[in-house]
Amino acid sequence: MKLLTHNMLTSHVKGVTKGYPLLIKATEVKVNEVEFNPEFVSRMIPKLEWSALVQAAEGLGHLQDLPGDLVPDYDKNEDFLKKVHRVLLEVEVIEGCLQCPESGREFPISRGVPNMLLNEDEV
Amino acid sequence: MAAPTGRTCLQYLLHLAQDNLDFRLPEIRALLSLRGKPFQPGQNFKEKSPFWCLDGLSEEDVHNIMARSVCAKSAFELWGHGRTHSELRTSLLKYPSENMSPFMQQDSTYRINVYTFNKTLEFADRIKRIDAMEYLPFEGTVSLKSPQHIFCLLEDYGSDPNNIPEDPLYIYFGRWVADGQRELIRSHSVKNRHFIGNTSMDAGLSFIMANHAKVKENDFVFDPFVGTGSLLIACSHFGAYVCGTDIDYNTIHGKGRSSRKNQKWRGPDENIRANLRQYGTEKSYLDVMVCDASKPVWRDAALFDAIITDPPYGIRESTRRTGSHKDVTKPPDDFCGESHVPVSMAYHLSDIFSDLLNFSAHHLLLGGRLVYWLPVHRPEYCEEMVPLHPCLRLISNCEQTLSSHTSRRLITMEKIKEPEESDALAHLADPRFSPYQGHNAFREKYFSGLNKRGGKEDNAFTINGESLDE
Numbered sequence: 001m002k003l004l005t006h007n008m009l010t011s012h013v014k015g016v017t018k019g020y021p022l023l024i025k026a027t028e029v030k031v032n033e034v035e036f037n038p039e040f041v042s043r044m045i046p047k048l049e050w051s052a053l054v055q056a057a058e059g060l061g062h063l064q065d066l067p068g069d070l071v072p073d074y075d076k077n078e079d080f081l082k083k084v085h086r087v088l089l090e091v092e093v094i095e096g097c098l099q100c101p102e103s104g105r106e107f108p109i110s111r112g113v114p115n116m117l118l119n120e121d122e123v
Numbered sequence: 124m125a126a127p128t129g130r131t132c133l134q135y136l137l138h139l140a141q142d143n144l145d146f147r148l149p150e151i152r153a154l155l156s157l158r159g160k161p162f163q164p165g166q167n168f169k170e171k172s173p174f175w176c177l178d179g180l181s182e183e184d185v186h187n188i189m190a191r192s193v194c195a196k197s198a199f200e201l202w203g204h205g206r207t208h209s210e211l212r213t214s215l216l217k218y219p220s221e222n223m224s225p226f227m228q229q230d231s232t233y234r235i236n237v238y239t240f241n242k243t244l245e246f247a248d249r250i251k252r253i254d255a256m257e258y259l260p261f262e263g264t265v266s267l268k269s270p271q272h273i274f275c276l277l278e279d280y281g282s283d284p285n286n287i288p289e290d291p292l293y294i295y296f297g298r299w300v301a302d303g304q305r306e307l308i309r310s311h312s313v314k315n316r317h318f319i320g321n322t323s324m325d326a327g328l329s330f331i332m333a334n335h336a337k338v339k340e341n342d343f344v345f346d347p348f349v350g351t352g353s354l355l356i357a358c359s360h361f362g363a364y365v366c367g368t369d370i371d372y373n374t375i376h377g378k379g380r381s382s383r384k385n386q387k388w389r390g391p392d393e394n395i396r397a398n399l400r401q402y403g404t405e406k407s408y409l410d411v412m413v414c415d416a417s418k419p420v421w422r423d424a425a426l427f428d429a430i431i432t433d434p435p436y437g438i439r440e441s442t443r444r445t446g447s448h449k450d451v452t453k454p455p456d457d458f459c460g461e462s463h464v465p466v467s468m469a470y471h472l473s474d475i476f477s478d479l480l481n482f483s484a485h486h487l488l489l490g491g492r493l494v495y496w497l498p499v500h501r502p503e504y505c506e507e508m509v510p511l512h513p514c515l516r517l518i519s520n521c522e523q524t525l526s527s528h529t530s531r532r533l534i535t536m537e538k539i540k541e542p543e544e545s546d547a548l549a550h551l552a553d554p555r556f557s558p559y560q561g562h563n564a565f566r567e568k569y570f571s572g573l574n575k576r577g578g579k580e581d582n583a584f585t586i587n588g589e590s591l592d593e
Binding site: 001002004005008009010011012020034035037039040043044047049089110111112113114115116117118119120123 | 366376412421423424445
């Protein structure tokens with residue numbers, strides 16, 4: 001699971017109102033090289049909740065030098081976009097789980113794939 | 124006809140393949156829309172014809188459209204046309220010579236192709252026709268192998284293979300500009316794909332869907348019933364970044380029984396990511412997740428440029444969602460989480476579509492498109508059955524017949540406004556917003572038609588068109 005996706009996911013456990021962001025508990029994380037595409041990164045930035053991204057990267061130990069706040073005029077700042085690219089697309093959680101911050105319910109991640117299915121009694 | 128500024132009011136001729144007829148116009152319109160251009164057909168436009176004349180385009184527009192279209196075979200800069208060779212000649216002699224001369228230079232090479240639609244021509248007759256074009260000021264040398272310029276004489280012998288006229292009904296002559304992307308149908312064929320399922324979408328239709336959705340480079344595309352990822356492959360080919368979800372754990376993880384004839388189980392390299400890798404677009408892969416489309420996991424924001432999907436029809440793959448009809452009970456004590464597939468209950472077809480439209484209204488960017496297949500029981504179908512939503516405008520509805528009594532329709536919708544509180548209740552107020560109710564139990568109708576051969580729908584009440592019932 002990439003952090004770009006994680007940034008957009010929320011807990012859908014019945015009754016939960018503050019289900020975002022999901023906490024990441026990772027037991028295996030990989031960093032893969034992905035071709036840098038500044039236009040794509042620029043387009044995704046407006047969709048992100050920046051603080052949730054920083055929090056997630058930090059939790060995985062992959063924050064490095066990603067700024068705590070969005071940089072102005074980021075679409076022309078290639079250095080900044082490269083840092084965002086790495087965190088959004090190159091860091092992947094392979095094993096672990098996502099945890100609902102309100103209910104504590106855990107959604108497993110295996111082979112890089114989150115399983116978001118709820119059980120019959122949670123629906 | 125000629126503009127003093129030169130080449131801006133040239134006509135272009137598209138030669139289209141004669142399959143998926145209904146899907147062609149929406150595809151070309153969508154691709155024109157990506158260029159900000161309207162669809163401007165020439166006079167006597169016939170949608171079912173393999174030849175379309177388009178106005179108002181630049182050569183660059185045409186190159187861009189042909190770089191995407193799977194419906195169009197080739198495009199030509201139209202120099203002349205007519206119902207007979209005599210009319211063609213008159214038309215060609217009227218075409219401004221300054222528009223011809225850049226391609227007729229003495230030091231250049233060229234060849235002339237002859238194409239006949241609905242007729243086979245003997246070699247000798249082809250040569251005769253090529254020779255007959257000598258009234259044009261060709262100065263260059265003929266090169267059959269790799270000419271700099273290719274010209275084409277196209278003859279239309281109508282659409283009835285059982286009644287081929289002696290002379291063509293219409294003739295065109297033009298300079299070849301570009302070919303379409305029909306090669307993708309072969310190169311991305313499901314036959315050669317690493318990872319497939321029972322319902323993997325045929326390559327041609329996947330690319331048509333990506334075009335209907337106006338997918339473009341750097342778009343973020345989502346498929347909520349992703350299966351083996353056929354639609355994502357097409358989108359990634361056009362430069363989009365892709366994400367998909369599916370309720371089926373085995374399909375998402377690439378496990379379980381193979382859909383191939385001589386193979387029992389799926390191998391280790393069979394999953395969606397591997398498919399993208401096979402076609403060189405792994406960089407476009409974002410994520411896949413095991414997820415119930417009726418219980419979305421996305422935060423409430425406009426996220427996607429396009430949503431492209433083939434929801435289950437309940438025939439070869441079942442429709443299901445999590446939850447139980449029975450009283451809710453806790454899972455057994457030895458329940459060990461992850462690989463458990465929660466009990467599924469029937470996901471009524473009408474709910475799939477109203478959920479999908481509602482999801483799209485909330486999560487598409489403004490101007491973004493939803494493209495999906497709607498299964499239809501033909502005897503009962505009427506246009507009013509196509510689900511609507513106040514935030515989405517219906518762009519096109521193309522039918523693909525599956526059997527005498529069933530078909531599926533490719534529906535394209537575009538988000539035109541952000542959802543408001545009142546929209547959630549729209550379907551209660553207006554029956555048009557959940558008109559699909561009658562299609563519940565599509566599965567039963569599909570199989571009932573197959574089992575009752577010569578039954579109700581074969582119209583046992585008439586002989587030779589006359590009703591026996593008075």
